Amino acid sequence: MGNREDLLAGAKRCLMEKGYAGTTARDIAAASGTSLASIGYHFRSTKALLNAALVEAMEEWGKEIEHALAAEAPPGATPLQRFEATWERIIESYIRLRPLWAIQFELIAQMDRLPELRESFASANREARLGLAALFENLDPAVDEKKAMAVGTFYQALLGGLATQWLVDPESAPSAHDLVQALHTITAGRSGPTQPDTPSPTAAGTSP
Structure with a gap:
């Protein structure tokens, strides 16, 4: 070199x-x-x-996530089983890349004193969200950018929130199976997706 x-x-x-x-x-x-x-x-x-x-290290982290998502689920696996298998691999990456996650949180805490990094992080956020939507759900932003951004934001929040728990207290941090159980609980009784952009009859002042 x-x-x-x-x-x-x-x-x-x-x-x-x-x-x-x-x-x-x-x-x-x-x-x-x-x-x-x-x-x-x-x-x-x-x-x-x-x-x-740091930029190079983050690119390597992105490749690690891609590698985790590229591993094939067992034949005949259900969507939830694939979800659990994926997050098992991501949690393994938290363990291997713990210092890199720690650096990210360190930089976030210093963001007000590092304006150039704030700009870099902010501009990278959009691409990261769209990339996560493509990686996790195979969503093409060229087809539906709004949907891809929303899904990518959700996965970004899940990745960061889970990483925080593994950094602070890995002994009690949730496993992939815990995530699946939580997903079951959260979605129980919900028959389908909501339509936040459509006003409800009450909000619109009309009767059903």
């Missing part, structure tokens, strides 16, 4: 071990086997290097 690639690899290792705020230029130089001057030459600043390393 060249110095630039070495710096990115070293910065990613430091991010995993020390976090974003705890990583210094000297840490990266030592981890990458390069000089402090090479950081300025290739990236201008340590912050720019860390941001680039």
